[in-house]
Amino acid sequence: KKKKDPNEPQKPVSAYALFFRDTQAAIKGQNPSATFGDVSKIVASMWDSLGEEQKQAYKRKTEAAKKEYLKALAAYRASLVSKSSPEQGETKGTQANPPAKMLPPKQPMYAMPGLASFLTASDLQA
Numbered sequence: 001k002k003k004k005d006p007n008e009p010q011k012p013v014s015a016y017a018l019f020f021r022d023t024q025a026a027i028k029g030q031n032p033s034a035t036f037g038d039v040s041k042i043v044a045s046m047w048d049s050l051g052e053e054q055k056q057a058y059k060r061k062t063e064a065a066k067k068e069y070l071k072a073l074a075a076y077r078a079s080l081v082s083k084s085s086p087e088q089g090e091t092k093g094t095q096a097n098p099p100a101k102m103l104p105p106k107q108p109m110y111a112m113p114g115l116a117s118f119l120t121a122s123d124l125q126a
Contacts, residue, residue: 009072012065015058019047 013021020043027039034042047055 007076009069009076012062012069015055015062016047018058018061019043019050019055 020040023043023046024039027042028034031038031042
């Protein structure tokens with residue numbers, strides 16, 4: 001698994017996550033003995049009963065955060081390209097899609113080397 005760069009911008013959270021952050025402290029204050037699961041259930045039921053216009057306020061915040069994230073991500077990636085050498089910058093686009101010539105031509109991926117020495121022509125016909 002590729003390690004995440006700590007300098008990369010963080011993805012924005014969903015509208016529900018914003019609502020959860022806003023309400024969990026109040027719920028925990030009213031129910032100090034409530035577990036995280038209990039608080040989650042209460043917040044989920046509150047979100048379900050929330051009016052559409054109130055949900056839209058959170059959705060607008062999420063959309064604004066997403067636009068900012070995309071701008072920051074584009075700037076971050078541009079800074080990575082500018083830091084790399086010119087040769088790496090030119091080949092960066094091809095690194096995402098490795099060339100097909102990486103595999104031997106016209107060889108199935110499931111072929112097992114040396115299998116032909118165990119099978120004869122009569123075995124293959126059967």
